[in-house]
Amino acid sequence: MAKKHQIPFQEVKLFSIAMPKYQKQTRFLVAVDCIIFGFDGTELKLLLVQRELEPEKGKWSLIGSFIREEEDIEKGANRILNQMTGLEGVYLEQLHAFGKPDRDPIERTISVAYFALIDIHQYERQLNDEYHAEWFPIKSAPRLIFDHEQMVEMAKKRLRYKAAFHPILFELLPEKFTVPQLQNLYEGIFDTVFDKRNFSRKIQSTNLLIKQKDKDKENSKKGAYYYKLDKRKYAANFHAFLNFIPNPDNIK
Amino acid sequence: MAKKHQIPFQEVKLFSIAMPKYQKQTRFLVAVDCIIFGFDGTELKLLLVQRELEPEKGKWSLIGSFIREEEDIEKGANRILNQMTGLEGVYLEQLHAFGKPDRDPIERTISVAYFALIDIHQYERQLNDEYHAEWFPIKSAPRLIFDHEQMVEMAKKRLRYKAAFHPILFELLPEKFTVPQLQNLYEGIFDTVFDKRNFSRKIQSTNLLIKQKDKDKENSKKGAYYYKLDKRKYAANFHAFLNFIPNPDNIK
DNA sequence: AAAATAAGTGTAAAATGTACATTTAATATC
DNA sequence: GATATTAAATGTACATTTTACACTTATTTT
Numbered sequence: 001m002a003k004k005h006q007i008p009f010q011e012v013k014l015f016s017i018a019m020p021k022y023q024k025q026t027r028f029l030v031a032v033d034c035i036i037f038g039f040d041g042t043e044l045k046l047l048l049v050q051r052e053l054e055p056e057k058g059k060w061s062l063i064g065s066f067i068r069e070e071e072d073i074e075k076g077a078n079r080i081l082n083q084m085t086g087l088e089g090v091y092l093e094q095l096h097a098f099g100k101p102d103r104d105p106i107e108r109t110i111s112v113a114y115f116a117l118i119d120i121h122q123y124e125r126q127l128n129d130e131y132h133a134e135w136f137p138i139k140s141a142p143r144l145i146f147d148h149e150q151m152v153e154m155a156k157k158r159l160r161y162k163a164a165f166h167p168i169l170f171e172l173l174p175e176k177f178t179v180p181q182l183q184n185l186y187e188g189i190f191d192t193v194f195d196k197r198n199f200s201r202k203i204q205s206t207n208l209l210i211k212q213k214d215k216d217k218e219n220s221k222k223g224a225y226y227y228k229l230d231k232r233k234y235a236a237n238f239h240a241f242l243n244f245i246p247n248p249d250n251i252k
Numbered sequence: 253m254a255k256k257h258q259i260p261f262q263e264v265k266l267f268s269i270a271m272p273k274y275q276k277q278t279r280f281l282v283a284v285d286c287i288i289f290g291f292d293g294t295e296l297k298l299l300l301v302q303r304e305l306e307p308e309k310g311k312w313s314l315i316g317s318f319i320r321e322e323e324d325i326e327k328g329a330n331r332i333l334n335q336m337t338g339l340e341g342v343y344l345e346q347l348h349a350f351g352k353p354d355r356d357p358i359e360r361t362i363s364v365a366y367f368a369l370i371d372i373h374q375y376e377r378q379l380n381d382e383y384h385a386e387w388f389p390i391k392s393a394p395r396l397i398f399d400h401e402q403m404v405e406m407a408k409k410r411l412r413y414k415a416a417f418h419p420i421l422f423e424l425l426p427e428k429f430t431v432p433q434l435q436n437l438y439e440g441i442f443d444t445v446f447d448k449r450n451f452s453r454k455i456q457s458t459n460l461l462i463k464q465k466d467k468d469k470e471n472s473k474k475g476a477y478y479y480k481l482d483k484r485k486y487a488a489n490f491h492a493f494l495n496f497i498p499n500p501d502n503i504k
Numbered sequence: 505a506a507a508a509t510a511a512g513t514g515t516a517a518a519a520t521g522t523a524c525a526t527t528t529a530a531t532a533t534c
Numbered sequence: 535g536a537t538a539t540t541a542a543a544t545g546t547a548c549a550t551t552t553t554a555c556a557c558t559t560a561t562t563t564t
Contacts, residue, residue, distance in 0.1 A: 022359050026321040027279035030351075030362055069278040073351035073362065097349040097364045099282075099325035107274050110282055110325065110362075112349045180511075197513070198553070220510040221561040243551095432542075449544070450522065472541040473531040495520090505564100512559075519552070526544090533538070 029109040032077045033064035033148065035095065035155035036085075038120035038135060039172040041181055044188045045120060045135040046152065047084070048144070055105060056145045062152070063133065064111065077114040084133055091117040091171040095155055103147050115155040117171035163189055165241045167208055170229050178216045178224035179203060186244065206242050208233050281361040284329045285316035285400065287347065287407040288336075290372035290387060291424040293433055296440045297372065297387040298404065299336070300396070307357060308397045314404070315385065316363065329366040336385055343369040343423040347407055355399050367407040369423035415441055417493045419460055422481050430468045430476035431455060438496065458494050460485050 036047035051061040065080045067073060074094070081090055095113040103109065120135065136142065144152065162168045169185055183199050203209065210230050215223030288299035303313040317332045319325060326346070333342055347365040355361065372387065388394065396404065414420045421437055435451050455461065462482050467475030 022281060022318075022361075025281055025318045028282050028319070029274060029277055030280050030282065066274070066277045067280070067351070067362075070353050070360075072353060073349060094348060096346060097325060099319070099364070101322050101324060108322075109274075110319075112351070178511090195554075196511085197555085200512075202552095215511095217561085221563080222509075222511050222559070223561075224511060430542090447523075448542085449524085452543080454521090467542095469530085472529095474529045474540075474542050476542060508563075509561090510559105511561105513557090515555095517553085519550100521550070522548085524546095528543070529541095531539080534536090 029104075029107060030067045030073070031064050031109050031111045032067060032073060032080065033062040033111050033113045033151060034077055034081055034092075035062060035113060035115040035152055036081070037115065037117050037138075037155070037159065037172065038123060039169075039185055039188075040120050040135075042184060042188075044138045044172075044185075046138050046141050047123075047133055047135055048141065049084075049131050049133045051145055059145045060136075060142045061145045062113075062148045063131075066109075067112075073112050074114070077112075077116075081116055084131055085118065085123045087118060087122060091168070093158075095151070095158060098147055098151065100147065111151075113151045113155070115158065117159075117168065119172060119174050121174050160189055164244060166238060167206065167234060167242060167244075168238075170208075170234065173229075176212060176216075176226040176228055178219075178226055179209075180219070180224050181216075182227075202244065206237070208237065281356075281359060282319045282325070283316050283361050283363045284319060284325060284332065285314040285363050285365045285403060286329055286333055286344075287314060287365060287367040287404055288333070289367065289369050289390075289407070289411065289424065290375060291421075291437055291440070292372050292387075294436060294440075296390045296424075296437075298390050298393050299375075299385055299387055300393065301336075301383050301385045303397055311397045312388075312394045313397045314365075314400045315383075318361075319364075325364050326366070329364075329368075333368055336383055337370065337375045339370060339374060343420070345410075347403070347410060350399055350403065352399065363403075365403045365407070367410065369411075369420065371424060371426050373426050412441055416496060418490060419458065419486060419494060419496075420490075422460075422486065425481075428464060428468075428478040428480055430471075430478055431461075432471070432476050433468075434479075454496065458489070460489065 038045045038047060047063065048060045049063050051057055051059050063080055063084050065076060067076045071079070074092070077092055077094075078088075078090075081092065082088055092114050093116075095115050097110060097112045099110040101108050103111070138152075138156070141152070143149070159168070163186070169182075169189065172185060173182065179200055180196075182203060183194060183196060186199070187193050208230050209227040212226040212228060215225050217223040290297045290299060299315065300312045301315050303309055303311050315332055315336050317328060319328045323331070326344070329344055329346075330340075330342075333344065334340055344366050345368075347367050349362060349364045351362040353360050355363070390404075390408070393404070395401070411420070415438070421434075421441065424437060425434065431452055432448075434455060435446060435448060438451070439445050460482050461479040464478040464480060467477055469475040
């Protein structure tokens, strides 16, 4: 039996005769970074971690990881999401591949950014402390490393765009929520205010909400009825255009 | 002076002491593939090439290339677009990063797909014959290699989605065009027919068109007035929601 | 008992979307 | 040179959706 020794994977790829065609091409590091949005009932938040490596060690960063040798990109995004939050089946969508040659000063890294929407309360229950992750209100988040702020900007834009037509924001809400909470969420995302009569009517007309018998008394004396999402109708109507927003022209 | 010899880039990256942090990570081939749409006045078309390498040599493929060592991804997409068509300033938008580990049988390659919209007549004038590129009607395109058909499907979907709200389809038209041509284009993209009175009114109401004095007599005895796009208004309104489509719910 | 607070609800006017048929300009044909 | 042919151009009435706007209700606090 031949002497066993470890050959780094890259060398195998580069010098093996089994795959002669692509030999001359440069290979790159590929990472995923996740823009994780949460909503606490009042404002939109962003989950960030402190970077563990030099340079920029200790600075705030999106949650990310290099893609592994045999790992699908989206799997990679789900892996780190699960590591950080313990959650599975989270809403996750590819945003954009960022590839400026100098975006990571150590070595060129192409990053595929994903954005995730999670119910912040579920997360709090099963937080993984190991990574020092922290929620920041999106309006007062700290400076981020590399091009991560650009990624967040693009994700916000995408979220607004989708939310204007599709019932995507329900992903951010707990199982039971009130119409005023929902309106808060929409107003936060679009940074504006809506007439509550019109908003309520529009939401109700989608038929996606099931009224509950109990009320949330935390936020008012009268109390606001809880609603649940009709998951069947939600799944069926996710791609339909529901025109949630009065003047979509104002979305940037 | 030290003896000069060539060190492959990958080795420098892997073994240099200047960048110790990322040493253990796997590096990947990264490519761009372009879905190039064109419109000939009657139907939507797709620009394809015959693959030059084994395996799948001679099979039809999207136009693509590996990303070069110091090349931005979008620059790479523009590079191959320019190589193939000689055109610059073409509408180009990132679609999605495709990263299934086995999508290329030779070696794992992550491909960032872009879609481009070009005026087919401009292209014909400056075709680069070297690459054996050919236009295919989108409805009768040949089988494509790897996951390229999936890419085309996603690009069609994205194009429909954007075209429903934004005046993006003008990118496919020559400088002068008629309203019936424009309607053909919309009907082709959405695979349906619109009432021409309503369509014309809707298009006119955007104020993006400037009526010309001359007519196109190729397609009818009476002739249809040419229009030009008002480029100032187009640029200003590109992101506005113009609601071009009667029932956007029907878009998949 | 009165005051305070946020939830919940209706209506009329305006704007937009939809359905539908005839006239017009130019060429081709007899 | 009158008639037929072809596709372009255009208007109107009705239905639906969107918008603007203010008071009542339920409950708790004082």
